[in-house]
Amino acid sequence: MAQHFLEQAKADDFVAHLMKRHPVLAPHRRGRRSFAFEQIVEPSAVVLDYPRTLGSVKKFFLPARETLLEFDLGTNTATAPAIAPAPAVYLGVHSYDLAAVRRLDHNFLHGNPERNYVTRREGALFIGVSYTPDRHHFAGSVGIDPYDTTGSDIFLTKHPEGWIVDVLTPAGQDLLKGFKLATDARPKPKREHFTQHIYVPQARLNEIMAASYNHPVWDEASRNCTGCGTCNLVCPTCYCFDVQDQVAITVDAGHRERTWDGCMLRSFTEVAGGEVFRHKVAARQRHRVHRKFKYLSDATGQPWCVGCGRCTAYCTAGISIVEIVNRLVRDAEREEQVTA
Numbered sequence: 054m055a056q057h058f059l060e061q062a063k064a065d066d067f068v069a070h071l072m073k074r075h076p077v078l079a080p081h082r083r084g085r086r087s088f089a090f091e092q093i094v095e096p097s098a099v100v101l102d103y104p105r106t107l108g109s110v111k112k113f114f115l116p117a118r119e120t121l122l123e124f125d126l127g128t129n130t131a132t133a134p135a136i137a138p139a140p141a142v143y144l145g146v147h148s149y150d151l152a153a154v155r156r157l158d159h160n161f162l163h164g165n166p167e168r169n170y171v172t173r174r175e176g177a178l179f180i181g182v183s184y185t186p187d188r189h190h191f192a193g194s195v196g197i198d199p200y201d202t203t204g205s206d207i208f209l210t211k212h213p214e215g216w217i218v219d220v221l222t223p224a225g226q227d228l229l230k231g232f233k234l235a236t237d238a239r240p241k242p243k244r245e246h247f248t249q250h251i252y253v254p255q256a257r258l259n260e261i262m263a264a265s266y267n268h269p270v271w272d273e274a275s276r277n278c279t280g281c282g283t284c285n286l287v288c289p290t291c292y293c294f295d296v297q298d299q300v301a302i303t304v305d306a307g308h309r310e311r312t313w314d315g316c317m318l319r320s321f322t323e324v325a326g327g328e329v330f331r332h333k334v335a336a337r338q339r340h341r342v343h344r345k346f347k348y349l350s351d352a353t354g355q356p357w358c359v360g361c362g363r364c365t366a367y368c369t370a371g372i373s374i375v376e377i378v379n380r381l382v383r384d385a386e387r388e389e390q391v392t393a
């Protein structure tokens with residue numbers, strides 16, 4: 054693994070070099086405290102030192118809204134829009150969002166691969182970047198360090214004078230061709246500490262979740278919940294969607310559209326005939342947390358939460374997934390002490 058150094062003063066030149074090779078998508082400031090991944094037009098607009106983006110890079114592989122096919126009722130034919138691989142560099146991705154991409158890959162590539170996702174993922178190159186955990190991050194509790202390079206072709210570690218550049222794959226090496234980086238080795242900064250923690254490993258959480266179905270935390274944590282679905286929509290590992298046919302007013306043509314959906318939304322559990330099978334917000338909250346720490350984890354051994362903290366940071370009611378999980382952990386351990 055080759056290591057180089059990128060001085061702060063050369064950061065814009067580095068971005069401009071990448072833009073000559075491929076389209077580059079990176080975090081941009083949007084509002085006072087918001088950041089979003091967007092295609093770079095101007096290198097100086099890129100922000101590499103940021104707490105988290107509102108949404109993750111998921112939106113480029115699984116768009117929030119897309120047409121799956123267009124149909125003509127007159128000729129009874131349907132055509133799917135052509136989607137071609139679009140090689141691109143995703144610059145400035147945090148380690149938890151790269152872990153989320155791996156989880157989405159599991160969901161969409163295994164079994165019956167989902168054509169649109171697979172095609173969009175082809176040719177994606179990742180340049181990861183380290184971050185300083187804020188009061189909502191807890192990725193360390195799910196085994197994802199801020200300096201975790203897994204999934205990156207190149208990884209940038211923040212340094213007071215710039216960035217330590219680790220080149221991790223041949224594709225990463227190729228991206229740097231033609232750009233001169235300093236070769237002096239710099240000591241890496243001390244490990245970052247998280248202030249938010251889930252105190253037990255996933256194997257233990259699986260057991261605790263299994264016994265939590267009737268726990269009062271679901272009602273308590275849902276008292277102020279408005280069922281807005283924000284926690285689903287900002288989550289980098291949520292992948293549920295809805296598919297609807299939109300028929301033209303002339304009733305002779307239309308298109309089939311896929312949009313993101315979320316288990317916290319009442320309409321998500323509404324089935325034919327108008328029946329809603331998870332009517333109470335508390336039941337939806339329980340389902341959401343079980344999707345992150347139980348159902349998919351039973352099959353894979355891994356939490357389906359990557360500890361980004363988005364669902365808590367952007368919750369309109371201040372509901373914290375860490376507090377919910379830790380409440381379950383505390384009560385389970387207290388009960389075990391009493392029965393021991």
Ligand code: SF4
Nearest residue numbers: 278279281282284368
């Ligand atoms: S973001 Fe908060 S208020 Fe909205 S559905 Fe999720 S937990 Fe409830």
Ligand code: SF4
Nearest residue numbers: 288358359361362364
């Ligand atoms: S459940 Fe919350 S903290 Fe976990 S990955 Fe999703 S948004 Fe991030």
